[in-house]
Amino acid sequence: MYVVVYLFRIRTSGHLASPSSLYAVLTCIHFAIPALMISLGQGPQFRFRDNGPYAAEAMIFAWLALVALQFGSLFANSRLILPSQTGIARRSKGWNARYVLAVVTTLIVVGWAARIHIIESNAYFQILRTSQGELEGPFYAAIRMAEQFPIYALCMVAIAYWRPGGLPSRFLHFGLATIILSEVAYWLPSGRKEPVVLAVLLPLLIRYLRQGRLPSAKTLGALALAGTLLFPAIFTYRNAMEAAGTGPGLVETVISAAEFAGSGAVSSSDMTSGEIILGRMSLMEPLSAAVRLYHEGDWEPMLGRSYAQALLSLVPRVLWPGKPDFHYGTDFGQAAGILSSGDWLTSISVTYFGEAFLNLGWGGLVAMLVMGMLLGALYSQVAASAHRETWLLVYAVALPTLLYAGGTFALHFGGLLKLLPFFYLLGRLMESGASLPRSVPDRLAVHR
Numbered sequence: 233m234y235v236v237v238y239l240f241r242i243r244t245s246g247h248l249a250s251p252s253s254l255y256a257v258l259t260c261i262h263f264a265i266p267a268l269m270i271s272l273g274q275g276p277q278f279r280f281r282d283n284g285p286y287a288a289e290a291m292i293f294a295w296l297a298l299v300a301l302q303f304g305s306l307f308a309n310s311r312l313i314l315p316s317q318t319g320i321a322r323r324s325k326g327w328n329a330r331y332v333l334a335v336v337t338t339l340i341v342v343g344w345a346a347r348i349h350i351i352e353s354n355a356y357f358q359i360l361r362t363s364q365g366e367l368e369g370p371f372y373a374a375i376r377m378a379e380q381f382p383i384y385a386l387c388m389v390a391i392a393y394w395r396p397g398g399l400p401s402r403f404l405h406f407g408l409a410t411i412i413l414s415e416v417a418y419w420l421p422s423g424r425k426e427p428v429v430l431a432v433l434l435p436l437l438i439r440y441l442r443q444g445r446l447p448s449a450k451t452l453g454a455l456a457l458a459g460t461l462l463f464p465a466i467f468t469y470r471n472a473m474e475a476a477g478t479g480p481g482l483v484e485t486v487i488s489a490a491e492f493a494g495s496g497a498v499s500s501s502d503m504t505s506g507e508i509i510l511g512r513m514s515l516m517e518p519l520s521a522a523v524r525l526y527h528e529g530d531w532e533p534m535l536g537r538s539y540a541q542a543l544l545s546l547v548p549r550v551l552w553p554g555k556p557d558f559h560y561g562t563d564f565g566q567a568a569g570i571l572s573s574g575d576w577l578t579s580i581s582v583t584y585f586g587e588a589f590l591n592l593g594w595g596g597l598v599a600m601l602v603m604g605m606l607l608g609a610l611y612s613q614v615a616a617s618a619h620r621e622t623w624l625l626v627y628a629v630a631l632p633t634l635l636y637a638g639g640t641f642a643l644h645f646g647g648l649l650k651l652l653p654f655f656y657l658l659g660r661l662m663e664s665g666a667s668l669p670r671s672v673p674d675r676l677a678v679h680r
Contacts, residue, residue, distance in 0.1 A: 259297075283568065306608065428462065
């Protein structure tokens with residue numbers, strides 16, 4: 233009810249893509265709806281029964297954590313911190329088209345070179361990503377980061393395509409469509425659904441941030457239908473690949489897994505499509521488990537250590553060959569009773585909310601408040617800075633991490649500490665001295 237009222241009140245403000253709004257939707261999807269379905273006996277049952285009694289406290293914490301994050305974001309955007317700026321629309325610095333083309337081309341070439349190397353190293357499929365395989369070494373993280381470059385290039389093209397007041401050229405139209413299709417074509421056979429969703433979602437969010445336009449009802453319906461089909465299909469496809477195994481070649485493995493899935497040998501007939509989707513989206517059990525582990529003393533309170541590890545992640549693996557991975561999803565899953573004691577390959581989503589409770593208990597609300605302030609300060613630059621296109625790129629690069637509520641701070645936000653300065657510098661490099669048209673400022677600037 234809180235989320236519905238909040239989104240209804242803010243829908244005309246132009247800030248539906250802000251961290252406050254996005255986390256309102258994410259909290260509803262990952263916690264509120266699954267909790268409601270569980271309470272009605274229709275949702276996914278907890279895999280470890282002892283986590284169930286803590287579900288109500290977990291739900292209350294999730295709601296208050298959302299409120300704390302929103303309050304932090306609101307405070308970061310208040311006039312106390314960010315004084316009102318005038319004339320921004322007249323002096324905003326746009327990007328030079330030639331520089332954009334050069335940077336986008338470079339990112340795509342480097343990104344696809346990394347992807348070819350990943351495929352040749354037999355590390356392409358999702359079921360193989362828990363082990364580094366032939367990518368083992370100090371450059372593993374750099375190769376994985378380069379693998380994401382084409383989707384960041386997609387964000388740059390989308391920013392240029394939906395520039396207010398301008399009619400996009402056929403070249404931009406063709407480039408945007410081509411990159412979206414190539415992203416879907418690369419990620420879909422791997423068994424990873426998140427990048428497939430992001431390839432469609434990020435351009436739509438950028439269009440909204442640039443022009444204030446939400447997708448039409450038909451588009452939203454088509455996306456909802458595609459998502460309804462995607463989740464069960466990927467679920468069955470990955471189960472088939474795990475059962476059939478991976479072959480020596482990419483094409484052979486994909487065909488074998490698809491045929492194995494189609495044969496009915498691997499089936500999810502005991503689960504409906506709705507149950508599969510709800511089971512994949514629900515993060516209620518990890519959060520309930522975090523509350524249980526903290527109260528029963530089965531998990532030593534981290535007292536902020538997991539957040540401090542984000543600073544250690546800045547040290548390159550080349551300089552620190554033994555640098556840990558900073559993920560504890562497997563240890564958490566075993567302690568929570570979700571994983572068996574012999575399973576060292578599966579990682580359970582701790583969630584940003586669960587991590588806050590594992591650190592400080594109910595004091596974790598303070599951590600969510602600070603997180604809201606950081607995200608709100610980042611978002612405010614999209615409207616308040618004269619370098620709006622550059623900051624929009626920075627915000628777009630942060631969106632995949634922001635949208636993945638199942639992560640942990642050091643593992644995901646630690647990576648952003650290296651990515652965001654890099655793309656900020658790229659954005660400034662692409663700037664020219666030209667200003668955006670005075671009569672058509674960005675939608676966010678108007679609401680600012």
